[in-house]
Amino acid sequence: MSYSSTSRFLLPPLPFPQEIRAWDKGAEALGLPEMLLMENAAREAFVVLLRHCPDIAGKTVWLFMGNGNNGGDAVCLARYLLDAGAHPLVLHTKAQSQHKGASARHMKVAKASGVPFYQLRFRQNRWNLPHDDLPHLIVDGLLGTGFRGPLRADALSLVEAINALAPGRLVMSLDIPSGLDACTGNPMPLAVRATCTVCFAAGKPGLALPWSRQWTGSVHVRDIGIPTRVRDGAHCSGYLLDGHCLAPLALPSGLPENSFKNTFGHILILGGAPGYEGAAHLAARAALRTGAGLVTVAAPSDAIADIKCGWPEIMTLALENTGPHWPSDISTRLHSLIESCTALVIGPGMGRGKDAAKFLHALLEAQRPPTVFDADALALLSYEPRLLDKIRKEDVLTPHPGEAGMLLGESAQSVQGDRWAALDKLCAASCGVTVLKGAGTMVRQLSGPTLICPYDVPQLAVGGSGDVLAGCIGGLLASRAGILREHSAALPWDCHPSLLAAGMGVALHALAGRSLAVQWPLRGNTPTATADALPHVLHTIQQDQEDTFAWPR
Structure with missing residues (x-):
């Protein structure tokens, strides 16, 4: 084709x-x-x-x-x-x-x-x-x-x-x-x-x-x-998410001239409570590697130093008077930052305590840009399913089978036993974009078609890979808004740009993981390596001009 x-x-x-x-x-x-x-x-x-x-x-x-x-x-x-x-x-x-x-x-x-x-x-x-x-x-x-x-x-x-x-x-x-x-x-x-x-x-x-x-x-x-x-x-009812979907991101001509850092958006990541700072770092690192112009992580004050992890490019905001805990409301300073950002990621390393739950409540009531809900944010949503009514069509939820089971009140085994049925239920529960992770990741919004990623990547089966994916999707929402609007409008069904961002992020993340198999064919790679591989994958994407293709196996 x-x-x-x-x-x-x-x-x-x-x-x-x-x-x-x-x-x-x-x-x-x-x-x-x-x-x-x-x-x-x-x-x-x-x-x-x-x-x-x-x-x-x-x-x-x-x-x-x-x-x-x-x-x-x-x-x-x-x-x-x-x-x-x-x-x-x-x-x-x-x-x-x-x-x-x-x-x-x-x-x-x-x-x-x-x-x-x-x-x-x-x-x-x-x-x-x-x-x-x-x-x-x-x-x-x-x-x-x-x-x-x-x-x-x-x-x-x-x-x-x-x-x-x-x-x-x-x-x-x-x-x-x-x-x-x-x-x-x-x-x-x-x-x-x-x-x-x-x-x-x-x-x-x-x-x-x-x-x-x-x-x-x-x-x-x-x-x-x-x-x-x-x-x-x-x-x-279905579309394929492989390297072809990344073609618009891989063309140097798609980068605007006379650009500066704000041209490529500002992403805010909310996560990284003490003891889990690495998750927020990985999401921030992936957002930068995906092309975001500015990345800020907001977290409890005790976690800030470890979130940077030697990366001065990652800006941080210590939430006021918090120590190891999340605040119960959105401060004026944080609210101003949220309003100035292009995209938001919440959940990586956030924790699941009462303080995190109250903070999530406050965030859901605030004015905010397109938001990726990942990891602990999904667990907190599962504790209070009525909060899913606060998810908007521009938001993205990224559950793995265990988190999907929590959201549905089922086991991970039940989700894996019938992923199509699980995806149906997840999409009925909120109007946001759902990314059901795992081998053959599936992406859908409401009753729209399902985007299917054909890859099974053992190199991604390691703690922290989901944080990289969340940062990757958020980075695309922040840095490629114009491309996402243009191409989502041309698709043959009513599609919000967040759906295309999620699909592209899934494919890019999978291909980055596949690229690591050259150096680590039997695993042993880290999520840090996956994040760092993201721009190299984009650089090597080429549109297939032949009249056929064989799906990568």
């Missing part, structure tokens, strides 16, 4: 199965027949197959054909393979007379072109796979994105048979590995283990989630000719 500099391509779509069917129907309504879309899909699959196996001539290829459109894609692909000098064999699970529509027509064309067919039968709990001329390559066209599990016994047996053949062979799945849920990325309970997966028209939400990687292999998204008018006019 090619990407331009326009915002529409900053977030590649991840339509749910019913939404991709609406795309197909919209294309047909404009006069593009299903048979043509199937032909286009087969051609694109053939291109990807050649990239993985350029010497296809003479190779035996088994193509498993199901009863739906994926089966039609497979039988059409067999014709391309035959013309390229390969030896395809279509193994179909239904009699040829039972196939309908475009699949049946492509089956007829392939048969007339000389493609051989073999009907699979399930008897005595076994499939009658051919015993002669075993394949060099396997194409999985059994079940499409509309599949909902669990697999029936016969389908499960066939998936097991394919996986038994797979070791040492290239396996390509069409649109999605058979047996994998397109929404959750979970096997039901098993899926074809593919070397690569070719997604047609767009990626699928489940395939963007990192736990699907053991089934999908590399994921290639290919255009099959569905018009932009159709795609823009149809609802899409």
